[in-house]
Every structure is written in structure tokens, then in C-alpha cells.
Amino acid sequence: MTFNKNILCIGAGYVGGSTMAMIAHKCPQYKVTVVDINPTRIAQWNSDDLPIYEPGLDKIVKTIRGRNLFFSTEIEHGIKEAEIIFVSVNTPVKTFGAGTGMAADLQYWEKTARQILKCSESSKIIVEKSTFPVRTAFAMERILSLTENDIHFDVLSNPEFLAEGTAIKDLEYPDRVLIGSRETPTSIKARDELIEIYANWIPKDRIITSNIWSSELSKLVANAFLAQRISSINSFTAFCEKSEADIDEVARAIGMDSRLGSKFLIPSIGWGGSCFKKDILNLVYLCRHYGLYEVANYWEAVVNINEYQKERFALNILTAMFNTLAGKKICLFGFAFKANTSDTRESPAIFIANKLIQERAELVITDPRALNNAKIDLNGIDGKISYIEDPYEASNGCDAIAVMTEWEIYKGLDFEKIYQSMVKPAFIFDGRNILNHKRLFDIGFNVFPIGKASLTHF
Numbered sequence: 001m002t003f004n005k006n007i008l009c010i011g012a013g014y015v016g017g018s019t020m021a022m023i024a025h026k027c028p029q030y031k032v033t034v035v036d037i038n039p040t041r042i043a044q045w046n047s048d049d050l051p052i053y054e055p056g057l058d059k060i061v062k063t064i065r066g067r068n069l070f071f072s073t074e075i076e077h078g079i080k081e082a083e084i085i086f087v088s089v090n091t092p093v094k095t096f097g098a099g100t101g102m103a104a105d106l107q108y109w110e111k112t113a114r115q116i117l118k119c120s121e122s123s124k125i126i127v128e129k130s131t132f133p134v135r136t137a138f139a140m141e142r143i144l145s146l147t148e149n150d151i152h153f154d155v156l157s158n159p160e161f162l163a164e165g166t167a168i169k170d171l172e173y174p175d176r177v178l179i180g181s182r183e184t185p186t187s188i189k190a191r192d193e194l195i196e197i198y199a200n201w202i203p204k205d206r207i208i209t210s211n212i213w214s215s216e217l218s219k220l221v222a223n224a225f226l227a228q229r230i231s232s233i234n235s236f237t238a239f240c241e242k243s244e245a246d247i248d249e250v251a252r253a254i255g256m257d258s259r260l261g262s263k264f265l266i267p268s269i270g271w272g273g274s275c276f277k278k279d280i281l282n283l284v285y286l287c288r289h290y291g292l293y294e295v296a297n298y299w300e301a302v303v304n305i306n307e308y309q310k311e312r313f314a315l316n317i318l319t320a321m322f323n324t325l326a327g328k329k330i331c332l333f334g335f336a337f338k339a340n341t342s343d344t345r346e347s348p349a350i351f352i353a354n355k356l357i358q359e360r361a362e363l364v365i366t367d368p369r370a371l372n373n374a375k376i377d378l379n380g381i382d383g384k385i386s387y388i389e390d391p392y393e394a395s396n397g398c399d400a401i402a403v404m405t406e407w408e409i410y411k412g413l414d415f416e417k418i419y420q421s422m423v424k425p426a427f428i429f430d431g432r433n434i435l436n437h438k439r440l441f442d443i444g445f446n447v448f449p450i451g452k453a454s455l456t457h458f
């Protein structure tokens, strides 16, 4: 079969894997290859058991894999063959040297740029898919300009806004696709070529363009705004618990103001995920680099409130349970950072689990998808932890349940049955406000929601 375009993606993670599956699914005329340095990951993408859980992804991958979607470890061959290369390698926070804990670690990005330079035998379009600090494209351009022959590279910024758990829907019907480019004729031509790919399924008015730095910055700003909204509502959960106001009622009341909108006002134990914290800390680091200290402090507070929220939740459990957790069994309902994903990166559950273990509690963790990752996250912690998929079995014999993730299945459980099997007094800490608190109280539980009065029998 001949294809009319060869597309390569370097980095077979959540972003690269899902995005390329959608492009290949919508564009059978293109050959899409996803490569990765991690052979285990590639083997998983080629197996029946994909490395990530994302609703709808499995079906798409299994239909088109081997037709026009390929997963491979042959990075050099992939680079040679491709006309367009998406780069979606990870950009973790630096753990060494200047900017430790704040700045982006760009080593994988730079190595990838050098590898593209080394292996290319023809001109190519390079698309920044990963989230990067502003002006990263400039570094890529500089490295790629070291070419000794007639090869030319155009670097575009095309940040990915998909959220995990809804990635397929977000990719199929995005609010917008953003492409940042230079204003040079070749860059504009490259931009138009990328637009042509997305236009296979996305209405043209949703594909927007900007200068390359605005595009890079927009991704950081979008994540900062989203996290800020959650930190804002979470800051008021603390206020509500002191004042007998109810955070869900407040969120509904302000969300109906069309200027504010109702999304991202769901109170929680804190936001998690691989992006928010990393991207905001990057932004804060960049602001300080530019001498914008007030701006840096403003955004850093969004992260600080999130830490405070997690800390507060763990402390609430301790104080509610008579200031001692030693030897008590606590069941964590959910470990993923949000529902409908197996991902636990930066999940607030990791922090809470550690805090509870420090108090010498015994933990039972249940989650429909994330138990394997939970085991990795808590590996080596000195404490008693068990992992049980069935929530009834998991909560059996426990003193308390703490809801970490808003999985739909938890709403429909038989809490009479669960109550009967637990140690009394039985506690529920609903870190996502997904359960029927009044009903739980009537069953006999002592109920501690987020941002509203607790319901206790003592």
C-alpha cells in the first residue's frame, strides 16, 4: 500500500499514542508511525494490553494497527522515512542543578533534536507536541540549523490540550487546534500542511494559528488557568467547613453566572496529573527568570493551595478519628488522579497514602484500573498496604473509607452492606463529594464531605 504522507511521532506516551491513533484513524491515506526508546512500551502498544487505559482508544488502535498505524523502536529508520515528525517525549521537572524542582528537564527534547538532525536525509516539518517552556522551539531551530547539506527544517508548535479519561473525545471534537509558526514563507507552508492534516476531521474555524511563542505560552496559560479555578474552589472548601456554607451550592450559584461558567468548579482533595504542577512550576520559573517576581508568586500560590488542600484532607481524617490512626485500617476508594484513567502521576492519593502511613494506619487500596500503578507508586514505603480490586472486599474490616477518585462505580455501591462489614464507628471521607451523604449518615456512617458540614453520630 502506498501512502501520501509519512508521519512520525517520537514518544509513545499518553499524548503521542492517543494523538497518533486519532490521526491514523481519521486519515487512512497517511502512514503514521509511533516510535519510543522504551521497547517494553512499544511491545505493549503492539499487544492486546495497551500501556494506557483510555476509553475508546483500545478499539481504535486494534482496528487500524498494522493498516496505517505502526508502533516501533526503530527511531532512526522512522526519522529517515518521515515528512512530518511530531515530538512528544516527556519533559519532566528537573531533579538536578539549576532550577531543580521547577524548570523543565529538556535533555530528552534536545537529544531528540540531535537525533533528528543526525538521521535526516531530506527536509522535514518538526512539530512540538509536548508542553515546553516558552522559546523552546528556538533551541530546536538552532540545533536543526546545524545541518551541513541542503536539508531544511521548519519547527511548529502544536500543543495538545487533551485531558486524560476523555482523550478520544477531545481529539475527535477539540475545542480548538492551535498551530504556532514563524512568519517565513517556508514556515507558513509547513503550517498549512499541518492544518491540512487536522482538516481531515476538524472544521477549519476550529484550527487557529498564532506566532510560535504565543502558541507555546498558550498551553502553559491554559493549564495554569484550569488549575487556578480548581485551587480557587478548593480554597473555599476550607472556608465552607468553617462557616457551614456548602461548597456545592456555592459552585452552582457562581457557575450559573455566564461570565464565570460552570466547568472546573468541582471541589476535590486537590488536582493531580502529570501536567498541572509541572507546567505551573515551569511558568513560575520562567517568570522569575524574566524578573517578574510578582507574577511568579501569584501563580505559585495556585500550587501552594493545592498542597494545602491535600495536607488538610489528611489532617481532617486524623482529627475526625480521635487524633490517632495507629493500627486503624483505612480503605482508599480510587488511586488514579481522576476517573477513567489508569494514570496515577501526581495523584493526590499518593500524598494522602503517605501521610496516613506516617500516622501508622494500615491501608487497603482499591481502584478499577490503577492498582498496578499504585503498587509502583507506593513500592518501598514502610507500612502495611494491600491492593484489592473489589471495593466490598477492600472495605471489609476497615475503620474508614476515603474517596480519592470519582469513579462512577462508587456511587452505585451497596453501602448498607459495606457498613455492616466495617469496624464501628465507621467513617467516610468523601474527597470528591460523589456520594449521597445524607443516606450514608442514615445508614450509620460518620460522614466527612469536602467543603460542607460533617454528619456525625457523636
Ligand code: UDX
Residues within 6 Å of the ligand: 010, 011, 012, 013, 014, 015, 016, 035, 036, 037, 038, 041, 088, 089, 090, 091, 108, 109, 111, 112, 129, 130, 131, 132, 274, 275
Ligand atoms: C508527556 C508530558 O507529560 C507532557 O507534558 C508533554 O506535553 C508530552 O509528554 P505523556 O505522553 O503523558 O506527556 O508522557 P509519557 O507518557 O511519559 O510519554 C513520553 C514518552 O516519550 C515515553 O514513552 C518515553 O519512553 C518516550 N521518550 C522519552 C522517548 O521516546 N525518547 C526520549 O528521549 C525520551
Ligand code: UDX
Residues within 6 Å of the ligand: 160, 161, 162, 163, 164, 165, 223, 226, 230, 263, 264, 265, 266, 267, 268, 269, 270, 271, 272, 273, 274, 275, 276, 337, 338, 339
Ligand atoms: C489537563 C488539561 O485539562 C488538559 O487540557 C491538558 O492537555 C493536560 O492537563 P488532565 O490532567 O488529563 O488534563 O485532566 P483534567 O481533567 O484537567 O484534571 C486534572 C486534575 O484536576 C484531576 O486530578 C481532576 O480530578 C482535578 N479536577 C478537575 C478537580 O479537582 N476539579 C475539577 O473541577 C476538574
